[in-house]
Amino acid sequence: MSLFSGRRKDLMDEIESHLQMATADRVAAGATPENARRDAGSEFGNVPLVIDVTRERWGWMRMEQLAQDLRYAWRTLKRDRGFATIAVLILALGIGANIVVFSVVNTILLRPLPFKNPQQLVWLAAGHDGGGLSVVTYRADAYEAFRDHNHSFDEITGFSPFYAYSDFKLTDYGAPQPVAGVWVLGNFFQTLGVKPLLGRNFTEEESVKGGPSAVMLSYPYWQSHFNGDMSIVGRAITLDGSQVTVAGVLPPSFDFGSIFAPGTKKDVFRVLHIEDVLQVGHILSLIGRLKPGVTSTQAQAEASVLFPQLRDASKSNDWMYDADTVITGLKDHVNRQLRRPLLILWCAVGLVLLIVCVNLSNLLLARAMARSKEFAMRTALGANRMRLIRQLLTESLVLSLLGTLFGLAIAFAVLTYLAHQGSVSLPLLSTVRMDGNTLSWTLAIALFASLLFGVVPAIKMSGGNLQEVLKDSGHGTSAGRKQDRMRSILVITEIVLTCVLLVGAGLLMRSFLNVLNVDLGFQPSHTFTLRVSYNAPTDAQRGPVLEEMLRRVSEIPGVESASFSDALPLTHNRSWTLKAKGRSYPRDAHQDVFVSVVSPGFFNTMGMRLIDGRDFAWTDTPTSRPVIIINEATARRDWPGESPIGKLATGIGNSDTMVIGVVANIHESSIETAPNPEIYVPVTQSGDTSGSELVVRSGLPIEALGPSLMRTLRSMNPGQPTTSLVPLQNIVDRSISPRRFFAVLVGIFAAFGLLLASLGIYGVISYSVSRQTQEIGIRMALGATRERVQMGVISKTLRLALIGTAVGTGTSFAVAKAIRSMLFGTTPTDPMTFVGMIVLLIGVALLAGYLPARRASRIDPVKAIRSS
Amino acid sequence: MAKNGYHNRIELLQGTLDMLILKTLQWGEQHGYGISLAIRAASGDVLQVETGSLYPALHRLERAGWVSAEWKKSDSNQRAKFYKITTLGKKQLAADYGRWERMVATIEGIMSAEERAI
Numbered sequence: 001m002s003l004f005s006g007r008r009k010d011l012m013d014e015i016e017s018h019l020q021m022a023t024a025d026r027v028a029a030g031a032t033p034e035n036a037r038r039d040a041g042s043e044f045g046n047v048p049l050v051i052d053v054t055r056e057r058w059g060w061m062r063m064e065q066l067a068q069d070l071r072y073a074w075r076t077l078k079r080d081r082g083f084a085t086i087a088v089l090i091l092a093l094g095i096g097a098n099i100v101v102f103s104v105v106n107t108i109l110l111r112p113l114p115f116k117n118p119q120q121l122v123w124l125a126a127g128h129d130g131g132g133l134s135v136v137t138y139r140a141d142a143y144e145a146f147r148d149h150n151h152s153f154d155e156i157t158g159f160s161p162f163y164a165y166s167d168f169k170l171t172d173y174g175a176p177q178p179v180a181g182v183w184v185l186g187n188f189f190q191t192l193g194v195k196p197l198l199g200r201n202f203t204e205e206e207s208v209k210g211g212p213s214a215v216m217l218s219y220p221y222w223q224s225h226f227n228g229d230m231s232i233v234g235r236a237i238t239l240d241g242s243q244v245t246v247a248g249v250l251p252p253s254f255d256f257g258s259i260f261a262p263g264t265k266k267d268v269f270r271v272l273h274i275e276d277v278l279q280v281g282h283i284l285s286l287i288g289r290l291k292p293g294v295t296s297t298q299a300q301a302e303a304s305v306l307f308p309q310l311r312d313a314s315k316s317n318d319w320m321y322d323a324d325t326v327i328t329g330l331k332d333h334v335n336r337q338l339r340r341p342l343l344i345l346w347c348a349v350g351l352v353l354l355i356v357c358v359n360l361s362n363l364l365l366a367r368a369m370a371r372s373k374e375f376a377m378r379t380a381l382g383a384n385r386m387r388l389i390r391q392l393l394t395e396s397l398v399l400s401l402l403g404t405l406f407g408l409a410i411a412f413a414v415l416t417y418l419a420h421q422g423s424v425s426l427p428l429l430s431t432v433r434m435d436g437n438t439l440s441w442t443l444a445i446a447l448f449a450s451l452l453f454g455v456v457p458a459i460k461m462s463g464g465n466l467q468e469v470l471k472d473s474g475h476g477t478s479a480g481r482k483q484d485r486m487r488s489i490l491v492i493t494e495i496v497l498t499c500v501l502l503v504g505a506g507l508l509m510r511s512f513l514n515v516l517n518v519d520l521g522f523q524p525s526h527t528f529t530l531r532v533s534y535n536a537p538t539d540a541q542r543g544p545v546l547e548e549m550l551r552r553v554s555e556i557p558g559v560e561s562a563s564f565s566d567a568l569p570l571t572h573n574r575s576w577t578l579k580a581k582g583r584s585y586p587r588d589a590h591q592d593v594f595v596s597v598v599s600p601g602f603f604n605t606m607g608m609r610l611i612d613g614r615d616f617a618w619t620d621t622p623t624s625r626p627v628i629i630i631n632e633a634t635a636r637r638d639w640p641g642e643s644p645i646g647k648l649a650t651g652i653g654n655s656d657t658m659v660i661g662v663v664a665n666i667h668e669s670s671i672e673t674a675p676n677p678e679i680y681v682p683v684t685q686s687g688d689t690s691g692s693e694l695v696v697r698s699g700l701p702i703e704a705l706g707p708s709l710m711r712t713l714r715s716m717n718p719g720q721p722t723t724s725l726v727p728l729q730n731i732v733d734r735s736i737s738p739r740r741f742f743a744v745l746v747g748i749f750a751a752f753g754l755l756l757a758s759l760g761i762y763g764v765i766s767y768s769v770s771r772q773t774q775e776i777g778i779r780m781a782l783g784a785t786r787e788r789v790q791m792g793v794i795s796k797t798l799r800l801a802l803i804g805t806a807v808g809t810g811t812s813f814a815v816a817k818a819i820r821s822m823l824f825g826t827t828p829t830d831p832m833t834f835v836g837m838i839v840l841l842i843g844v845a846l847l848a849g850y851l852p853a854r855r856a857s858r859i860d861p862v863k864a865i866r867s868s
Numbered sequence: 869m870a871k872n873g874y875h876n877r878i879e880l881l882q883g884t885l886d887m888l889i890l891k892t893l894q895w896g897e898q899h900g901y902g903i904s905l906a907i908r909a910a911s912g913d914v915l916q917v918e919t920g921s922l923y924p925a926l927h928r929l930e931r932a933g934w935v936s937a938e939w940k941k942s943d944s945n946q947r948a949k950f951y952k953i954t955t956l957g958k959k960q961l962a963a964d965y966g967r968w969e970r971m972v973a974t975i976e977g978i979m980s981a982e983e984r985a986i
Contacts, residue, residue, distance in 0.1 A: 010949075011923075017948040018901040018919070024944065044919050054923040057931060 007058065011051055019044060065387075069394035076395060083367060084399070087360055091403025093752060094356030095445060096410030099434070101349040101745070102441050103415055105342050107432040108335050114253045114431070116193020117289075122296050123333035124156075124286040124303070127321025132594055132669060132676070133161055134575040135321055137282040140274050142322040145310040152299035154291050157191040158284035159184040160272060163261065164572055164691025168239040168268065169533060169721050173225065176721040178531060179239065180265060181215075182256060183272040189216065189250070191289050199233040199248025202271050206247070209275035213244045219252040221267035244270065255430055259334055260285070263425030263734055282320065287330060300327045320577075334427045341742050344819055348501060352749045353445065355497045357453040359756045362490045364396070364457035365483060366767055375461055388462035396454025397447070404446040408434075423730070424737040460486065484768055488800060491760045495804025496811060498753040499841055503812035505743075505750035506833040507823055512743040514825030515736055521666025521675065522569065523607025524728040526560075528702060529568055531723045532694040532713060539622045543684035546599055547618050549694075552712050558700040563606075564599035566689035568728070569668050570735040574690055578630075578679060580638040581648035581656055591651070593634055594668050594678045597689045602680070603629075603663055605697045606728075613645045613661030616682040626653055626685055629661040634677035652679065653686060671735060672824055695728075702727060742822070754841070758848040765797050766852035776856055777864025786857040793856045797849025801842045809838060885917065885925050886934075887968060890953055890961040893935060899948035900926060926951060934960050 019040050026036035044050070077084040112118045126142075127135040138158070147156045159182050160166065166181040186207025189196070197219065206214040215237070217226070226232045236243040250269070257264040277283055290299055307323040328336070335342075375388055412434065418424070419432050460483065534549060536542040546564050553562040567573065575592040579585060600616040603609075611632065620627055628649060635644045639659075648656040665675035683689065694713075698705055706725045713720040733740075769776070776789055816828035826833070892898060892906045903926075904917045929935045934957030940950045953961070 011927075013947075014900060014949045015919075015923070017899065017946060021899070021901045021942070021944075021946055021948065024946065046920070050920045050923055053920055054927050057924050057927040 008051070008055070011054060015044070015047060015050065065390070066394070069391050070398065072391065073395040073398040077398060080367070083363065084402075087363060087399050088402045088406060090356055090359060090756065091400060091449070092406035092410060094353050095400075095404050095407030095442070095449065096414070097749060097752070098349050098353050098445055099407055099411035099438060099442050100414045100418075101345055103411065103432055103434055103438050104418070104426075104429070105346050106435070106437050106441075107428050108338055108426065109342055110437065111435070113259065113331055113334070114255075118331060119329070120154075120290045120292070121192070121330040122288050122290060122299060122327050123330050124288060125326050125328070125333075126282070127324055132573045132575045132592065134282045134573075135592060136285075137161065138284045138286055138322050139282055139318060140277045140280070140284060141314065142307075142310070142319055143284050143286060144274065145314060146303070146307060149310060150299075150302060150306060152290060152294045152302045153288040155187055155191040156286055156288040157185045157188045158286045159188060159260070159269075160283045161260070161285045162283060162572060162574060162690055163264070163266075164567065166270065167531060167691065168270075169241075169719070170225075170237060170239060171241065171719070172238040176719050177225070178721040178723050179221075179267050181239070181268040181270050182266050184269045185274065185284075186271050188269065191287065194250065194254050196248030197251040198230060199246070202247055206245075206271050207273070209273045211271075211273065213242060214247040214271050215239065215244045216247055216269040217249045218254070218256070218265075218267050218269075219250055220265070222249045225267075239268070239270070253431075258428045258430045262427040262429070263423070263737070281318065282322070288327075296327050296329055300325075303327055338426065338738070341738070341822055344504075344822065345742060345745060348504060348746050348749050351497050351501050352753055353449060354452075355494055355501075355753045355756050357449050358490050358494045358497070359760050360396075360399070360453035361456050362487055362494075362760050362763055364453065365460060365487050365490070366763055368457050368461040369483065369767075372461065385462050389458045392458035392461060393450070393454045396450040396458070400446045400450035400453075403449075404442060408442065423734055424741050425734050426738055426741065456486070456490075484764075484771070487764045487767070491757075491764045491800055492804045492807070494753075494757045494760045495801060495841065495845065496808040498750070498757040499805050499808025499837065500812050500815050501746070501750040501753045502837040502841060503809075503834060504815060504819060505746045506837045507816055507819065507826060507828065507830060508739075508743040508746050510826050510830060510833055511822065511824040512736075512739050515671055515739055518667065518671050520569070520671065520732065521608060521664055522728075524732045526697055526699055527606065527728040528696045528698065528705060528725045529728055529731075530694045530696070530709065530713075530725050531721075532564075532692050533720055534692070534717055535719075539685075539687050542687060543618060543621055546683060549713070549716055550599060550601070552716065553694065553696060553709065556698075556705075556708050556712060558698050558705070560697045560699070561601055561605045562694065562696045563601040563604070564683055565602055565693050565695055566597040566683070566691045568693055568695070568731060569666055570671070570731050572690070573669050576679075577651045578634065578638065578677070579650050580644075581650050583638065591638075592677070593630075594676055595652075595681060596678070597681045597683045597686050599683050602695065605695045606666075607697075608666060609664040611662045611664055612643065613659070615661060616680075616684070618684060620682045620684050622685055624685075626655055626657040627660045627682060628652055628657045629663060629680040630659055631663050631675065631678040632665045633675050634679060635662050637677050649679075652681060653688075657681075671732070672739075696725075739824075754844055757841075758844050761797060761800060761845050761848040762851065764800070765793060765849045766855070768796070769793060769852045769856045772856075773859060773864050776859050777861040780859065781861040781865065789859070790853045790857040793853035794846065794849055797845055797853070798842075801845035801849075804845075805838050805841055808841075809834065883964065884968075885921060886929060887961065887964040888915075888917075889922075889925060889929065889951075890934065890957055890964070893951055893953040893957070894961065897938075897940075897950045897952040899942065899950050901948070902942075903951070929957070932960075933957075 019037070022040035022043065023033070023036045026039055027033055031039065041047075113121070115121060124138070125136045126138055137160075143156070143158060147153075150156075163180070163182065166183050168179045168181045170177045170179045186202045186204070189201050195201075196216065199216075202214050202216075205211045217232070222228060222232070232246050233248055234246065236245050238244070256266040256269070288299070290296065303325045307325050311319045311323040378388065379385075415432055415434065419430050532549070534542075534545050536545040550562045550564065553559060573594050576595050577591045578593040579591050585591065598616070600618055600620075603615060610629075613629070616627070616629065630638075630644060630649075638644070638649070639647055644659045644662060647659050649659060650656055663680070666678075667673075667675055668678055669676060681688075696705070696709065702725050709725065710720070710722065776784075780786075780789060812834070813829065820828045888907050889903055892903050892910070895906075898906065900919075900922060904919070904922055907915055907917050926935070926937075930937055930951070934954060935951045936954055937949050937951050939947060942948050
């Protein structure tokens with residue numbers, strides 16, 4: 001019942017009393033009651049219309065009409081279930097895709113970081129790009145000096161991004177377990193403004209040398225490993241054999257991995273005593289909180305002056321690039337490489353919505369033909385044009401809102417999936433969710449879409465000349481033709497938009513395939529890695545212990561080879577400085593090399609190619625001559641034009657090292673950038689490892705290999721934590737996951753666009769065939785062959801497709817230029833992609849046109865001519 | 869967009885019809901049917917007020933506070949909604965009437981001037 005029923009009833013009573021009085025007067029004048037009533041009624045006029053115009057005076061009419069329109073729209077759609085289902089489905093997919101992409105964009109680009117006053121937080125990076133972690137991180141003494149002398153920052157804090165150093169072993173809770181930790185400075189959480197959920201922040205005492213060791217637990221880790229036990233706070237746990245007090249538990253909203261190490265989870269945060277690492281080298285990533293009113297530009301200006309002064313005062317040669325500091329907003333640092341891809345993704349999904357709208361416009365126009373008589377009738381009964389347009393837009397709105405409802409459901413499912421799978425290394429992705437922003441955006445696009453696809457059909461439908469519509473039964477009259485043209489234009493628009501999407505997706509897909517085809521320099525298949533721990537207190541023991549471990553692992557049936565490395569490609573990296581002994585270098589030369597500490601057999605296990613010289617041997621010991629193996633890039637940089645074998649290098653370790661081999665380049669830090677200079681140091685000679693990974697090559701399935709491997713390792717070291725085997729391929733996959741993410745999404749959008757475009761073509765061609773049934777019948781009766789009729793329909797399809805692709809190709813050229821920076825190994829004008837996509841588009845168009853063409857060719861002339 | 873007939877007439881007669889209704893109600897409260905009869909009778913059957921204009925006008929006057937309405941029994945024991953002019957309505961009537969007289973005089977002046985010119 002409507003809000004207005006009381007007043008409406010009152011008005012109807014009033015009119016009824018009017019009619020009764022008029023009837024009574026006529027009866028009194030001698031008329032029969034029936035005649036009297038009839039005359040009174042005809043004198044009064046159109047009762048519903050009087051009610052309508054009277055109620056308009058109340059000012060409530062609009063609201064009530066809306067309610068009425070909604071009811072009517074609902075009934076109409078319910079009657080036409082097939083149409084409604086398809087329309088809602090298309091809308092749900094289109095709007096759902098938009099919600100998903102917006103949520104991702106919102107999470108990564110728009111939403112502030114989950115810290116207190118995040119706009120004050122900045123990221124400090126040292127040195128030049130491309131040098132790896134060691135270059136962009138700071139020495140502890142550089143940090144201390146800058147912290148104490150700057151005037152721009154309220155606080156500066158840091159953590160160590162060399163996570164392999166913070167893979168702890170938890171031993172007093174059941175079987176030994178690995179714990180992914182992070183070394184953070186004592187003021188880390190305080191600077192970010194993160195308040196512990198339980199317990200307290202680190203104290204001053206815990207932050208200085210000799211103070212008690214303390215740790216914070218992440219919320220998920222506290223839940224899964226300590227079952228949410230509140231009493232753990234304040235107690236001590238054993239990490240790597242030392243007692244560490246649990247200071248507190250962090251709130252669920254704090255996810256270190258999603259911001260600073262995308263695609264990983266960090267469980268505990270342990271206080272780093274800065275005095276302990278003063279001599280360790282470049283290990284700190286720095287975050288600063290600006291003083292209120294200070295901009296990052298001002299801070300940059302200060303840092304550019306202050307850092308070199310501090311370096312000169314420190315008289316240290318080890319500061320390297322720490323003095324060349326670049327300050328960026330923390331948020332910009334986190335999303336810096338994603339801004340463009342995400343905006344492109346956003347545009348792509350916007351295109352999808354446009355295609356959806358054009359398609360629906362088309363469907364609604366087709367319906368307009370079927371309903372034109374209904375509307376002519378309503379016009380004849382007194383509805384004005386505005387009212388009809390409003391009614392039609394209300395129908396669009398109902399469709400759009402229904403689509404949005406289902407779209408929200410789809411988006412919710414997809415987002416839940418995205419947030420819970422850890423294999424895509426995009427920052428903040430694990431925190432993706434719908435929020436107020438998303439809902440407002442959704443509502444906005446739903447309204448926008450309903451206007452966009454509703455307005456053309458509404459104007460077309462309501463504007464029909466009454467007589468013409470009632471006369472026009474669809475045989476080539478001007479109104480039918482006009483509509484045909486309108487629909488053709490809409491289909492061409494769809495083809496253009498789809499063409500742009502297809503070319504974009506094609507280019508991204510091709511780039512992705514190119515990345516997959518890059519020669520990594522190692523063979524990730526059938527190779528597994530496992531974090532191991534071993535007991536070797538002295539340098540001399542390390543070699544024999546590892547040799548024994550690898551020997552036992554190699555003896556497991558099915559294992560082809562096993563070796564050790566401190567770091568795997570495409571994970572973390574660190575760099576040292578290497579110079580060829582006796583060669584002079586410019587003062588500011590970048591002589592960084594990435595370093596891996598490996599066992600003999602590592603190259604064999606990884607499937608790398610030794611080009612020259614020999615591999616390490618177990619006989620390279622701490623007492624024998626220090627040796628290294630270099631990659632081609634290092635050979636070319638430091639020993640150009642000569643064989644480096646037997647040459648001496650400085651900078652690695654305490655004494656000169658001799659180059660004993662050269663290996664082919666591998667993609668160490670990124671598949672998409674050129675290989676960097678790299679060196680390998682034998683683990684038998686150097687204990688300066690950044691982690692410990694067992695690498696196993698085996699044809700066995702991972703389920704079979706895991707348990708026997710673990711048994712073997714436990715037989716040597718009962719303290720070996722239970723870690724799972726990771727296929728090397730997973731590490732490769734993770735490093736290309738952002739590209740895969742974008743390529744797959746745009747690919748899905750393009751496929752959806754193609755489907756919609758083919759639906760649109762099918763609809764238009766099939767409608768024009770049914771409109772021309774008689775004409776075709778006559779032509780066939782006059783001798784046109786089936787082939788001829790079929791060709792006629794197909795050539796009409798081809799015309800639409802060709803116009804669409806011609807315009808679309810031109811547009812694509814412009815669009816492809818805009819995504820140049822996302823391409824790999826292909827140009828924006830890649831002819832293969834363009835030709836391939838155009839052929840695909842025209843092929844699909846012809847297929848969509850072929851079905852109606854076949855129907856046209858099977859028209860029975862006799863029936864067709866008789867049918868009207 | 870084309871307005872339908874009822875809308876046109878309301879606009880055409882708006883001010884005048886309001887004035888006629890208020891004038892009729894000055895003799896005492898009356899229902900819609902009574903008002904239409906009274907206007908017709910007073911005009912010597914010349915003016916026939918359309919219900920499509922009358923009722924919207926009545927409801928508008930009520931909304932403006934110039935008339936008040938009440939359900940009552942009529943003399944012939946028929947339940948009907950009776951409208952009564954308010955003090956505000958009386959002032960409005962006076963103002964309307966004044967404006968009307970001025971307009972008639974002005975138009976009359978124009979019309980007769982034309983005659984003389986010929």
